[in-house]
Amino acid sequence: MKRTYLIVSLFFLTGFLACKKEVMETFAGFQRPTNFPEPAYHFATNKITKEGFELGRKLFYEVQLSANNTISCGSCHIQTAAFTHHGHALSHGIFDRMGTRNAPPIMNLAWNTSFMWDGGIVDLDLQSIAPITNHVEMDETMPNVLNKLRNSTVYPALFKKAWGSEEITSTGFLKALSQFMVMCVSSNSKYDSVMGNENGKVFTAEEQEGRVLVQQKCGACHTEPLFTDNRFRNNGLVPSSTNDEGRYLITQLDNDRYKFRVPSLRNLAYTAPYMHDGRLLTLDAVLDHYTSQVQATPNLDPLLQQGGIMGVQLTASERTKIKAFLNTLNDKSFLLDRRFAEQ
Amino acid sequence: MKKILIAVSAIALFVTSCKKDDTPEYNPNVKADLSVEFDNIAGSSDLQLNTGTYTNTAGESFKVTKLKYFVSNFKLTNVDGTVYTVPQAQSYFLVDESNSASHEALLSVPEGEYKTITFTLGVDSLRNTMDVSQRTGVLDVTGAAADMYWSWNSGYIFFKMDGTSPSSTAGGNVFQYHAGGFGGYSTPTVNNLKTITLDLTTRGTPKVKSGKDTNIHLMVDVLKVLGGTATMSFATTAMIHSPTGGVPLANNYASMISHDHTEN
16 A cells, blocks of 8 residues: 555656556556446456556566567557557568468457457467467467576566466466456547446537448447457458468368458557458558458358348448548547556 | 287286286275376387387388377276276376376276276367366476467367378478367367277286286377378378368377286
8 A cells, every 4th residue: 555655656756647547546457348248258267456467568568478589469469559560461570470460459358259360269368378389470489488587587576476476387477468468448439438428428420320330231240339249250351362261270160261250340540451461451441342342252241242232332421421430439548558558 | 910819818818817816805995006008109119209210001101209199087997887087187198208207197096906998088178178277287288288289279289290201292301290179169160089998808907906006008009090090191191280180180099099918
């Protein structure tokens, strides 16, 4: 307690006003936004604490997680791009090797029922192993990473603060990273304010009409309030040059070929380029895709070929309205939240 | 063939000759040690990593550089018909040819004479979906099991055999045969778990009693993995890295293990 006051007064002294609000509040842990459903993450086996979260944050920005100590999770998941790899269609990793997929945002992951574009990872606690051991990404081994942390001057003490023992364990490592990631909740968009009836915020007429259109034309897949139904679908993109077959790679079932997990529509202003391989650079290109470029590839979603018409039909004014509504899903505060930044 | 015949009759003789005076009193309430040895061989040769050269059913020569597999969920059937299931927590083993200490699965079972042994080749779905904090020992995906785990498709690799073969067209003439797949989380997918039951009566039943060591000696033949129900060819398939790809391998490894003898 005393320490909190000390920190608070220190911040007052330095006049670091941007941080004032969050530092004065005691660590609130994970809080479900009122307009969000119950999270899917198993908090029962990973109780969020301030120390666990802070350890996770430090690990997220730790370059020792990569083979040549140059790349951290934060290198590809950049906060100012809503934790995506801004400007990179395909994420490059260690030694500038290129990956085959676009980095998704670290955002509202507590509601994900699976991870990665193909849902190959089912527990957030197991997620961190994949990039660390991936040849293209960080090219390290887990035993090596844990040894580096054991030999560091800071981590044993941080593990003790978080988990009560200086021992660097895989569980402590993986769960701390999960704590940081589930805390990255983005729920301060205009849409959220309107939904939460905050300060009498309302949509403009254009935004409201856009919302109805999105609900009608996109909402079966991009379902409110997270703007994803967490399912795997084929939205009619031409197969990529690497012929990424998406969900099929995991289930090896023919009816999963070319299906990808439906991504959220939140924070699109900061997460371009779009789609699993980042092929579309702008929202207009996305709308062009849905209105005129949907391809009849295997397992194309029935919703995108209704009544013999490929894709969705939108007039110019409908497109404008949809874009106006999508704009209300951007949450600038998420990008600026000091709690999620490298300290 | 002749050799085996002689061996069989020798053992049969041995077993019968022992039977008369050897009727120990068992106390089923007392637990005693039973070790199960996984002796990796290639046909009639002991398997030698890196140095031994062998020939598969397809007639291709090859060397093995790595051999690892999980065995789990041990069950023993007493001659009186009762079945003992080794508790979950003590029932997972990772056999690694390069580490001789790992060749023995040490079990603690009630005293008694057993007629069959059953175990799973692989890691069952329960353990595959368990919280990371429960994945200790050989199941630690960041430690002992780090190279027996598919991080991109959350799941343990059940069986891994890497090596080289002049027939392989992959870089460095390598082959990598990795099989896993426990049936899927949300979508039912390939299941390469194999339950193996071995009769112990023909080659010597283990008579487990406290104060003595009993060892069930099993032979694990890598040639059978390459040529059982499916003939594997390094020229056709050098790399197997997925549950579906691993199906023929798994059908073969289901019968790669046989009971050789028991040391009582």
